[in-house]
Amino acid sequence: MTTTMARAVPDGAAAVPGAAFTNIPFSRLVRVEWGKATQTRAARWLLAAVAATTVGLMLAPVLAPSTIDQTFTSYLSYVATGLSILLPVVAILTLTSEWSQRTVLTTFTQEPRRLRVVAAKIAVCLMLGAGAAVFGGLVTAAGLAAAGASGRTLDANLDTGLVIAFLLYVLLNVMTGVALGALVHNSAVAIVLPTGFVLLGQASQVVADWLDYATAFNWLLTGEGSGHVS
Amino acid sequence: MITASALSKSYGIARVVSDVSLTYEPGTITGFLGPDGAGKSTTLKMIVGLARPDHGTSAVGGRPFVDLPNPTRVVGTLLDPSAMHPGRTGRATLGIAARMAGVPTARVEQLLELVGLAGAADRRVGAYSLGMRQRLGIAQALVGDPQVLILDEPANGLDPEGIAWMRLLLRDFADRGGTVLLSSHLLHEAQATVDHLVVISQGSVVASGRLDDLLATTSLLVRTPDTDALSGALDAAGISYLPRPGPDVHRGHGRRPGHPRARRVHRVQGAGASSPSCGPPTRADSSSCSSH
Numbered sequence: 001m002t003t004t005m006a007r008a009v010p011d012g013a014a015a016v017p018g019a020a021f022t023n024i025p026f027s028r029l030v031r032v033e034w035g036k037a038t039q040t041r042a043a044r045w046l047l048a049a050v051a052a053t054t055v056g057l058m059l060a061p062v063l064a065p066s067t068i069d070q071t072f073t074s075y076l077s078y079v080a081t082g083l084s085i086l087l088p089v090v091a092i093l094t095l096t097s098e099w100s101q102r103t104v105l106t107t108f109t110q111e112p113r114r115l116r117v118v119a120a121k122i123a124v125c126l127m128l129g130a131g132a133a134v135f136g137g138l139v140t141a142a143g144l145a146a147a148g149a150s151g152r153t154l155d156a157n158l159d160t161g162l163v164i165a166f167l168l169y170v171l172l173n174v175m176t177g178v179a180l181g182a183l184v185h186n187s188a189v190a191i192v193l194p195t196g197f198v199l200l201g202q203a204s205q206v207v208a209d210w211l212d213y214a215t216a217f218n219w220l221l222t223g224e225g226s227g228h229v230s
Numbered sequence: 231m232i233t234a235s236a237l238s239k240s241y242g243i244a245r246v247v248s249d250v251s252l253t254y255e256p257g258t259i260t261g262f263l264g265p266d267g268a269g270k271s272t273t274l275k276m277i278v279g280l281a282r283p284d285h286g287t288s289a290v291g292g293r294p295f296v297d298l299p300n301p302t303r304v305v306g307t308l309l310d311p312s313a314m315h316p317g318r319t320g321r322a323t324l325g326i327a328a329r330m331a332g333v334p335t336a337r338v339e340q341l342l343e344l345v346g347l348a349g350a351a352d353r354r355v356g357a358y359s360l361g362m363r364q365r366l367g368i369a370q371a372l373v374g375d376p377q378v379l380i381l382d383e384p385a386n387g388l389d390p391e392g393i394a395w396m397r398l399l400l401r402d403f404a405d406r407g408g409t410v411l412l413s414s415h416l417l418h419e420a421q422a423t424v425d426h427l428v429v430i431s432q433g434s435v436v437a438s439g440r441l442d443d444l445l446a447t448t449s450l451l452v453r454t455p456d457t458d459a460l461s462g463a464l465d466a467a468g469i470s471y472l473p474r475p476g477p478d479v480h481r482g483h484g485r486r487p488g489h490p491r492a493r494r495v496h497r498v499q500g501a502g503a504s505s506p507s508c509g510p511p512t513r514a515d516s517s518s519c520s521s522h
Contacts, residue, residue, distance in 0.1 A: 021300040024330060032329050040317035041354075102313035105280060106370070109307045110330040112279045112296040 024111055029120035037094045037124050046093070047128075050086045054136055057082040058143040065152055072158035075143050079136040080166055084173040085194075087132055091125040091177030092190045099185040122178055129174035133167045231256050231378055231409040237276050237286035239269075246272050248433045249286070254411055254426070256377070259404045261424035261441075262413035269433040270413040271309070274382050277411075278307055290378055302331040305378045306371030311363040311387065316356025320347055320366050323355060324373060331374035341369040344399075360387030368396065379403060381412040385419050397423045421445075 037043055057078045061068040068074060095118075098104045111117050147154060176194065184190040209216060219228055232254040239247045247269040254260050264270050275281040277288045279296040288294065290305050298304055314323055324338045342348045345365040355363065364387045371379055379400070385393045400410050400423060414420045420427070427444055429437040437444060454460045457473065464471050 021298075021303050023299040024332065028329060028332065032326055035322070035326060035329075036315075039322055040315065042317050097315070101315045102310060103315050105309050105313040106327070108280060109278050109295075109305075109309075110302050110327065112298070112301060 024116075026116065026120065029111065029116060030123045033094070033117075033120040033124045034127070037090075037121075037128070043090075043093075046090055050083070050090065050132060051135065053086055054079055054082045054132075054139050058139050062143050062147050062150075065147070069155075070147065070152055071155040072140075072144065073162060075147075075154075076136075076140050076158065076162070076166055079140050080169055083132055083136055083170050087129055087170065087174050088177030088180070088194060089191050090128060091174045092181035093187060094121050094125060095178060095181030096185055096187040096190055100187050118182060122175070125174050125178050126171060129171045130167070133170040136166075136170070137163070232277065232288075232290050232380070232411055234273070234277055234288040235286055237273060237283045237288060239272055239276060239281060239284050246433055247276070247283075250430065250433075250435055251286075252428055252435070252438070254409050256407050256409050257404055258426055259400055259410040259412065259424045260426040260428060261420040262411060262428050262430065263415070263417065263420055264413075264430035265415060268430045270415075270430055271382055273430070274309065274380055274411070274413060278305065278309070278380060280309070300331065300374070302327065302374035302376065304374075304376050305380060306374060306376040308364075308367040308371045308379075308381045308384055310382065311360060311367045314355045314363060314366065317354055319352050319354055320358070320362075321351040323366065324351075324369055327370045327373040333374060337373060337375075341372055344372075345369045361389060361392055364388055365392070368399070377408050379408065379410045379412075381410070383414055384412055385414065385416060393419060 038047070058075070061070065061075050061078055098107055107117060108114060144154060180190045180193050181187075184193065204211070219225060232252065234250060234252045237247055237250045238245070250269070250273055252260075262270050262273070272281060276283045276286075277290065277295060278301075279294070290298065290301075295301060295305065318326075321338060321342065324341060325335060328335055328338050339348075342351050345368055347362060347365055347369065350358065350362060355366065358366065364384065368381075368384065371381065384396060384400075388396060400412070404410055404425075412420075412424070421441065424441055427438065427441050428435055452460065461471070461473065
């Protein structure tokens with residue numbers, strides 16, 4: 001450790017502050033956020049897991065032609081489902097890791113305009129989502145090629161509209177991840193919430209008839225007593 | 231350079247900071263002293279825009295922190311050494327700070343050299359000791375070549391060599407016109423480093439001013455086997471005192487032992503009085519007190 005003050009802190013310490021400097025350009029914020037999201041070991045493993053799962057899911061329609069529809073859209077839907085479960089996790093973590101690692105203390109002193117930071121994170125997540133969608137398309141193409149090579153005939157019912165819809169599907173799922181991460185600062189809770197919402201939706205369908213008692217009493221007014229009174 | 235006016239904050243019903251006003255000028259190191267829970271960290275967070283004050287305003291370089299377009303070029307902050315992503319390397323962490331500030335990456339290498347982390351720069355921050363993280367935090371604060379440093383307990387986790395190194399670094403920074411605001415609960419360390427002192431307790435400022443002025447008004451307890459001789463010498467030197475009941479205790483109000491007048495008393499007295507219990511070490515004469 002050096003105890004001599006090498007001039008690493010250059011002169012200019014008495015210069016006029018603040019007004020002389022301009023806003024941090026948005027492109028720089030995006031580049032920094034991209035580095036944050038991809039340059040840790042954990043982040044790279046997560047992205048690798050997304051890729052591996054997508055490839056793994058592709059095996060299902062390829063290897064089980066009797067139980068799964070052999071159409072282009074069905075192959076794509078497997079990839080889409082895989083991405084919709086895992087990519088939001090990546091998006092959530094870009095936001096919640098700032099809170100769980102307490103790096104908000106640094107990030108928001110480097111750029112106090114928090115919406116710009118969040119906007120940069122959204123941009124990064126959209127870029128990751130688009131990249132994942134392209135990767136998913138390539139995996140689907142590979143799966144279709146493998147299926148075609150095995151002699152099956154596949155129903156080519158894919159058109160550009162559906163491809164764009166697939167891209168939107170992936171991006172929307174990524175955006176829900178961003179929203180949940182920004183809202184709920186706890187990583188674990190934010191990751192579990194999408195599944196929680198699905199379960200809540202299904203459970204509410206079961207109890208819907210019981211909750212909506214006004215509709216349940218309707219039979220008294222319409223006089224259709226069958227099933228209620230013998 | 232840093233001003234705060236009537237800052238107040240409550241968390242629920244607990245009044246954490248009440249009506250704190252401060253002004254710090256360039257070229258000074260100010261210590262923000264107080265026990266744990268006194269409101270030091272909260273006040274610092276309000277100054278850098280991480281906590282919203284209920285009342286009051288603060289400004290750095292004439293503008294509120296949140297209005298600065300590129301704050302790291304004006305203010306370097308070190309608020310929590312463990313607030314770093316453990317999965318990133320030290321070099322990557324500084325690289326992020328450098329890129330945000332818009333300074334060339336060569337500065338990262340310069341700073342790693344300066345804080346002595348050049349060898350550990352490619353290890354993950356999670357593997358660093360507290361002292362290493364503290365030094366990385368100081369490097370991160372300096373990345374944008376700021377004019378102001380706001381440091382929350384910077385000596386935390388450093389060994390004595392590290393503390394001495396940091397003292398030199400901050401002294402050099404202030405001597406070249408920078409402003410330093412550091413909070414601490416280590417009285418001796420703060421006294422050796424700072425020019426001004428602000429003492430905060432339970433959310434309010436209880437004392438503030440130049441260190442020399444604050445310390446000059448402290449009193450000194452002197453034990454001596456020959457109270458009459460000491461009284462005579464103190465009267466001759468014009469130092470007011472209060473003899474306390476009990477065999478051999480005097481209290482002298484006035485200058486601290488390094489001060490020329492106090493020294494004169496001992497020279498006149500010779501062997502009559504044992505040397506007074508030493509006050510805290512000062513920058514100027516840390517050699518005059520044998521107990522430190």
